[in-house]
Amino acid sequence: MEEIEEIHSHHRLREHKKPVPHPRLRNALNIIFMVAAITGVIWYFVSDHYTGTIIVLTGMAFKFIELVIRIFKL
Numbered sequence: 001m002e003e004i005e006e007i008h009s010h011h012r013l014r015e016h017k018k019p020v021p022h023p024r025l026r027n028a029l030n031i032i033f034m035v036a037a038i039t040g041v042i043w044y045f046v047s048d049h050y051t052g053t054i055i056v057l058t059g060m061a062f063k064f065i066e067l068v069i070r071i072f073k074l
Contacts, residue, residue, distance in 0.1 A: 021073050029066035033059045 020026070036059025044052025068074070 018073075022069060026066050026069055029062050029069075033063040033066065035059070036062065 036055055040052045040055030040057075040059060042052075043055055
């Protein structure tokens with residue numbers, strides 16, 4: 001009997017979840033962030049430290065934009 005109540009309460013929780021705002025935009029921003037982070041770290045260790053840091057910081061700006069969209073549900 002408890003299992004049935006648990007299933008029903010779990011089902012009710014799933015019904016009330018709101019859809020994710022702008023999933024494609026958020027995914028695109030996350031992909032840009034990941035590519036910039038990987039590229040920046042590689043660049044940092046292989047070539048110039050300053051340029052690698054700038055690349056990583058630029059990627060972090062994209063991640064910050066995604067965070068604002070997620071937190072404020074824009």
